[in-house]
Amino acid sequence: MSALFSIKAEIESQLSPRFPAAFGVKERPEFSLLPTGIAALDHFCGGVPCGALTEICAHPAHSSGICSLLMSLLKTTSADHFCAFIDGSDAFNVRWADALQVQLEHLLWVRCQDRSPDKPLPGRLDQALKATDLLLKANCGFNLVLLDLQDMPEKLVRRVPLDVWYRFRQTVEQLKAALVITTPAPVTGACSALVLRLQGAGAKWESTTNPPQRHGDTKEPKRSGDLVIGGSGDRVIRPSDSVERSLQEEHTHNTTLEEFCIDVEVNRRRDFQKRSAVARLQFTASRSL
Amino acid sequence: MLFACLFAPFFIVEAVMRTEEGTVRLKSNAPVAVLDGPESWMRVIACNPPAAGAGVIAGMSKAEADQISCLILQKRSPEGEQRAQSALIECAQQFSPRVESTAAGAITLDLAGLEKLFGPPKKIATAIRKHALSMGFEVNVAVAANPDTVLLIAKGIAGITVVAQGKEARVLAALPLDVLSPAAEQLDVLNSWGIHTCGALARLPSVELTERLGKEGLRLQRLAQGQTMRTLIPFERPYRFEESMQLEDAVETLEPLMFVINNLLQNVLSALRAAFLVVQELHLTLELQVCRDSNIQHRPKHTQSVSVQRVLKLPVPMQDTKTLLKLLQLDLESHRLAAPVIAVTLKAIPAKPRAAQGNLFIRSAPEAEKVEVLQAKLRSVVGPQDAQGRNTVGAPCVVDSHKPDSFAVEPFAEPSGKKKPRGTSQPEENLLRIYRPPKEARVQTRNGRPAHLFFAGLSSTVSRASGPWRHSGGWWNGNWEHDVWDVELPFSFGFGRYRIYRDLQKHGWYVRGKFN
Numbered sequence: 001m002s003a004l005f006s007i008k009a010e011i012e013s014q015l016s017p018r019f020p021a022a023f024g025v026k027e028r029p030e031f032s033l034l035p036t037g038i039a040a041l042d043h044f045c046g047g048v049p050c051g052a053l054t055e056i057c058a059h060p061a062h063s064s065g066i067c068s069l070l071m072s073l074l075k076t077t078s079a080d081h082f083c084a085f086i087d088g089s090d091a092f093n094v095r096w097a098d099a100l101q102v103q104l105e106h107l108l109w110v111r112c113q114d115r116s117p118d119k120p121l122p123g124r125l126d127q128a129l130k131a132t133d134l135l136l137k138a139n140c141g142f143n144l145v146l147l148d149l150q151d152m153p154e155k156l157v158r159r160v161p162l163d164v165w166y167r168f169r170q171t172v173e174q175l176k177a178a179l180v181i182t183t184p185a186p187v188t189g190a191c192s193a194l195v196l197r198l199q200g201a202g203a204k205w206e207s208t209t210n211p212p213q214r215h216g217d218t219k220e221p222k223r224s225g226d227l228v229i230g231g232s233g234d235r236v237i238r239p240s241d242s243v244e245r246s247l248q249e250e251h252t253h254n255t256t257l258e259e260f261c262i263d264v265e266v267n268r269r270r271d272f273q274k275r276s277a278v279a280r281l282q283f284t285a286s287r288s289l
Numbered sequence: 290m291l292f293a294c295l296f297a298p299f300f301i302v303e304a305v306m307r308t309e310e311g312t313v314r315l316k317s318n319a320p321v322a323v324l325d326g327p328e329s330w331m332r333v334i335a336c337n338p339p340a341a342g343a344g345v346i347a348g349m350s351k352a353e354a355d356q357i358s359c360l361i362l363q364k365r366s367p368e369g370e371q372r373a374q375s376a377l378i379e380c381a382q383q384f385s386p387r388v389e390s391t392a393a394g395a396i397t398l399d400l401a402g403l404e405k406l407f408g409p410p411k412k413i414a415t416a417i418r419k420h421a422l423s424m425g426f427e428v429n430v431a432v433a434a435n436p437d438t439v440l441l442i443a444k445g446i447a448g449i450t451v452v453a454q455g456k457e458a459r460v461l462a463a464l465p466l467d468v469l470s471p472a473a474e475q476l477d478v479l480n481s482w483g484i485h486t487c488g489a490l491a492r493l494p495s496v497e498l499t500e501r502l503g504k505e506g507l508r509l510q511r512l513a514q515g516q517t518m519r520t521l522i523p524f525e526r527p528y529r530f531e532e533s534m535q536l537e538d539a540v541e542t543l544e545p546l547m548f549v550i551n552n553l554l555q556n557v558l559s560a561l562r563a564a565f566l567v568v569q570e571l572h573l574t575l576e577l578q579v580c581r582d583s584n585i586q587h588r589p590k591h592t593q594s595v596s597v598q599r600v601l602k603l604p605v606p607m608q609d610t611k612t613l614l615k616l617l618q619l620d621l622e623s624h625r626l627a628a629p630v631i632a633v634t635l636k637a638i639p640a641k642p643r644a645a646q647g648n649l650f651i652r653s654a655p656e657a658e659k660v661e662v663l664q665a666k667l668r669s670v671v672g673p674q675d676a677q678g679r680n681t682v683g684a685p686c687v688v689d690s691h692k693p694d695s696f697a698v699e700p701f702a703e704p705s706g707k708k709k710p711r712g713t714s715q716p717e718e719n720l721l722r723i724y725r726p727p728k729e730a731r732v733q734t735r736n737g738r739p740a741h742l743f744f745a746g747l748s749s750t751v752s753r754a755s756g757p758w759r760h761s762g763g764w765w766n767g768n769w770e771h772d773v774w775d776v777e778l779p780f781s782f783g784f785g786r787y788r789i790y791r792d793l794q795k796h797g798w799y800v801r802g803k804f805n
Contacts, residue, residue, distance in 0.1 A: 061747055062783040067722045067805040082655055090675070090725045091802070094685040094696035095718045104685050108660075108701045111681040113672050122670075130670045138663040140655040200783050205753060255755040257720075257775050257786060257804060287719045287804075 031193070034081075034144060034178050037072035040281040045194060045268050048073060050143065051176045052193035053169045060151050060184045063200040065262030067093070068285035070146060070182065071100055078103035081143035084135050086110045088128035089151035108142065110135075125149065125156050129164060136171040136179070143177055150182040157187050165191040195267040201282070203260035259286040291400040291410060292436045292521070295381060295417055295428045296443035297373075300394025301335040303426055304373035305363040317425075320345070322354055325365040334365065373426075378524055380421050384413065387523045389436070395443065397436050399521055414449045433457055438515040441487070444468040457515030462488025469509050475502055487513035528564050530637040532556045539578045539629030546630055547618055551610075553635040554617070558610055561639055567608040569640035571601040573617060576632035594631060599624065604702035605657040606640040612658045619665040623673065660701055676726075691762055692769065693801065694723050720804045721788055727799035730789060739776055739789065744800050749785070753777035760790070770794055775804070 016023040031049035035042045048054050058064030074097065077083055083106060085092060090111045097104060112127040122130070132147050149157055165181075165188040172179045181188060186195060264281040297303060301323050320340035324331040331351040343357050354362055370393060377396050381388040384407065387399035400413060407413045414430040421428040431442035433452040438461065442450050445464035452460050464487045466479060478501075484490050491513040499507045511517045532553040540546045550573070561567060577595045599620055607613065667682045675681055680698035688697050730744035739751045756774035763769055771790040778785040786804040791797070 059780075059783060061780060061785045063786040063804045064783070065805060068720060091722045092685070093718060093721050093723050093802070094687055095694075096721060097685070098687045099719055104687075107684055108664075109683065109685045109698060110667050110671060111675065111698070113675055113681060127671050131667050134663065134666050134670065138659060138666075140659045140663055142655065200786075203753075203777065203784065203786060205755060253756060253758065257755065257777075260784075260786065260804070285720055285805075 032176070034073065034077050036069065037076040038069065038283045040283050041196075041264065041266070044266055044279055044281060048144075048178045048180055049193050050178045051173050052178070053165065053172060053188060053191050054178065054180045054194040054196070055183060055186060055188045055192040056180065056196045056198060057183045057186050058150065058198040058200075060154075063203075063260060064198040065200060065260070065283070065285045066150055066182050066198055067091075067096075068262070069196075069198065070148070070180070071097060071102065073144070073180070074102045074107065074146075075100050077144045078106040082106050082108070082141060083144040083146065084108040084110070084142040085146045086112070086128050086131045086135065086148065088112050088124050088147070088149045091148070091151065108135075123156075125152050125160070129160065132168065132179075136168065136175065136177075139175060145172070145177055145179045147179065147181045150184060152184060154184040157183050158185065160187065162189060162191070165189070190269070193269050195269070197265040197267070199263045199265075201261035201263050204258045205255050206258040207255045257287065259284050261285075291432060291434060292439045293385075293398045293400050293410070293414060293417065293430060293432045294391070294436075294439035294443040295377065295396050295398070295421055295430050296440070297377065297394040297421070297426045297428045298444075298447070299335065299337050299427060300373065301365065301370065302337045302340075302363075304370040305366050307369060307373055307376070307425060317427075319361055320357075320359060321361045321363060322349075323363050323365050324351055324354070331364075376424055377421070377426060377428075380424055380426070381417070383420060384417055387521060389521045390524045391436075391440055395440055397439060397521060399523075400432065410451050411449070414451060418449060433460075433515075435515055435517065436519060436521055437512055437517045441468045441512065458488075458491060458513075461513055461515050462486065462491065466490065469512050471509055472505070475505065475509070478502065528560065528566075528639070530557050530560050530566075530639055531634065532636075533574075533632065533634035535632045536630065539631045541629040543618070543621055546621070546633070547614065549633050550617055550635060551614055553633060554614055555610060557635055557637045558608060558613075561608065561637060564639070565642070566639035567606040567642045568613060568637045569603060569606045570638035571603075571613065571617065572634075572636040572638070573599045573601070573620075574634040574636070575599070575626065575630045576634075577626060577628040578631040579628045595628070597626065603661060604700045605661070606643060607658050607661070608642070609658055612662055615662050616665050619662075619669050623669045657702065664701060693718075693760065693771070694725065721802040722805040723802040724800055727790075727801050730798040730800050732789065732791075732798040739774055742776060742778060742787070742789065742800075747778075747785075749778035749780065751776045752779045752784075757791075768794075773801075 012023055031052055033045075033047035033049055035047040041047070056066055056069065058066050074083060074085070085107060087110060090113065092109060092111075094104070097107075110128075110131045112124040112131070115123060128147060128149060132145065135142065135145060168179055168181075169191040181192075186197070188195075261282055261284055264283065266277075266279045266281060268277045268279075302321050305323055306321060318339050320337065320343045322333045322336040322340045322345045325334045326332050333345060333347055333349040333351075333354055335347065336345040340357075340360060343360060345354060345357060345360060351362065354360060374390060374393060377394065378388060378390055381396045381398050385398040385400060385403060387401075389397040391397045398417075400410065403413060404410070407416060410432040414432050418428055418430045429443045429447050429450075431439045431446065431450045431452070433439045433442060434454040435457055438452070438457045441464060442452060442460055445468040446460075450460070466476060466485060466487065469487065469490075471479070479485075479490065484493070490510055493510060495507060495510060498510055502509075508517075534549055534553060536549070540549070558568070575597045577597055578592050579595045580592050599617075601613075601616055601620060603616075664682050671681045673681060679696075680700070682701070683698040684701045686697050686699055688695050728744050730742060732739045732743075733741035739754050741750050742748070754774050754776045757772040759770070760773050761768065761770040770793040772793065773788065773790045775786065775788050778787065788801045788804070790799055790801055792799060
């Protein structure tokens with residue numbers, strides 16, 4: 001056995017100067033982080049890692065808060081960086097982004113379209129994956145690339161070969177850009193450094209004697225603070241608080257959906273930070289500015 | 290400072306004696322007269338010395354001119370005169386870079402600094418005259434220190450005249466008043482006073498002359514004295530950044546077509562580089578050979594050409610051949626041609642290059658050329674526009690409208706630095722993930738409120754609903770009228786909160802989006 005080790009050591013010593021990459025240990029550089037703007041999440045893992053893939057998944061029919069998270073990330077990132085948003089479902093809300101003061105001129109928006117007889121296009125999923133591939137290969141200097149596959153059928157997304165995600169991961173490692181993918185279920189496996197599973201919780205429906213704020217009203221919109229979407233943590237709204245009222249008893253036109261809570265399961269992989277960890281967090285998505 | 294003027298006294302005749310290629314088609318000793326005017330009233334307006342020797346005079350009718358044997362009668366040709374003027378400019382540009390097209394058949398040159406290259410002024414004038422003669426122009430050449438004076442001397446004195454500085458008035462004195470080109474009334478007045486030469490005009494008292502003939506009289510006197518001084522207006526050839534190619538055989542595939550376009554593009558770009566300009570727009574015109582008859586045997590007889598134009602508007606002016614070629618290729622790939630191409634024309638709209646100084650303390654924007662190619666590639670993947678005609682790739686921007694989901698997409702380009710008004714949108718659409726187009730739904734109502742919702746394969750009772758709010762507008766242009774509800778649907782392990790509306794015009798329910 002010792003003879004084998006000595007032969008191996010001898011071969012390595014002869015070949016290592018010629019092929020250093022094959023025998024050296026690749027030191028993964030420290031990830032720089034893009035803060036999400038959600039205090040609880042940023043406190044736990046610092047934000048979204050650059051040069052790595054982050055997956056955010058949630059049930060497509062639920063109000064899971066994925067868009068709130070993405071908007072908050074865009075708001076904090078677009079101020080200083082250029083971002084690209086590959087919108088697999090063409091669902092980006094421009095007015096919401098504008099109200100949040102996202103730097104829209106720093107955002108390249110790619111809207112995938114449905115196939116039609118006069119548009120011989122591939123399916124939306126193929127369009128989104130091709131567009132992401134092109135965008136990453138072009139190396140145009142986008143620091144954050146968002147790929148939104150949230151509303152895609154889970155079956156289709158699961159069929160995407162793993163090597164696609166692996167290729168994306170390899171590319172963003174070289175680019176030092178953050179790639180964030182939203183999916184209906186976890187599909188990227190070990191390719192992602194950070195996985196967030198989001199689930200909507202209770203909502204706050206605010207009933208007022210005054211009519212709700214509509215356009216044309218002179219009343220100033222309500223401002224709850226600096227952050228539009230922030231980690232409240234201390235305020236938890238249970239579903240039972242809001243659901244149990246009878247429909248007949250309330251005046252529905254005076255009631256508006258103000259905010260809802262989001263439970264986040266954070267799965268931090270080993271290659272992202274020194275040790276893997278799983279945590280449960282909560283933040284609130286608020287409608288008022 | 291010295292100026293020279295070459296003046297062709299028989300310019301109109303020499304213009305009709307030249308071919309389109311610039312060669313002289315008639316012998317110089319052939320008597321030629323040029324006719325102008327309506328067909329029934331054609332008159333001789335100019336003739337060369339052999340024709341004048343044969344008895345032709347200006348103003349003679351065509352019938353009278355026809356009586357003169359061996360006389361060649363030609364109609365006046367404005368196009369030919371333009372070509373002849375260009376030839377004279379080319380002749381002058383052989384000697385000086387600063388050349389002014391002063392009048393028809395008259396070119397003024399700036400001779401400053403040419404002595405070292407061509408020798409003394411007399412030698413330069415001789416060389417100019419000789420070169421003009423080789424091009425088929427009999428010209429008078431004058432050299433003086435005043436650009437107006439040289440023109441008058443070249444008009445009035447045949448051959449070569451070199452005037453020393455300060456001697457202009459003496460040379461001009463003998464010239465007739467015609468060289469000043471005065472108005473007919475003023476010439477009549479001056480003749481009635483017995484003034485027939487420039488010298489006589491120059492000696493008149495200025496104040497009294499101005500009192501009688503006004504400002505124009507004073508100008509004529511200054512010209513006659515050789516005292517005017519003006520700046521030369523150099524001739525600049527109008528740049529034409531257009532190249533075209535007629536193909537012997539029609540090209541059916543993109544690869545050989547791109548080869549042709551590449552050649553044209555390189556020529557256009559080299560012309561642009563010479564003028565220190567870059568491309569702002571590219572206009573590609575393709576002439577397609579459309580076969581009217583499906584029978585291929587009859588194809589040569591039954592083809593017609595249809596022209597197709599593609600316009601490439603660049604958000605930032607650029608000059609890189611590879612980038613522009615790639616953009617053209619992507620554009621042609623996304624817009625398939627219906628027939629083979631028989632002719633290609635490429636035209637560039639020029640712009641001044643960007644003069645932007647980088648700032649060390651500002652994060653650099655994505656490279657404009659790269660982003661433009663990337664956008665073109667992305668457009669080829671997702672299509673250029675959606676069903677509403679909005680761009681599919683670019684930077685989103687808010688439009689000034691209360692119509693639900695109204696926005697625009699502009700080409701992504703380097704931020705201009707101008708601060709745009711932002712954050713003006715109402716909060717009513719916050720948290721909403723928009724469905725484009727809205728999803729059709731079936732809604733069961735109880736007491737006028739949604740109680741059960743079916744859409745996109747989902748079915749659920751409504752546990753909470755708020756609304757309705759009437760949302761309407763656009764009565765002047767495609768109005769909408771919606772009753773909007775926000776509803777909450779309980780699922781097995783979570784909630785779905787949606788915005789639905791009842792379209793009061795279509796009488797149907799739709800899901801606008803999901804609160805997410």
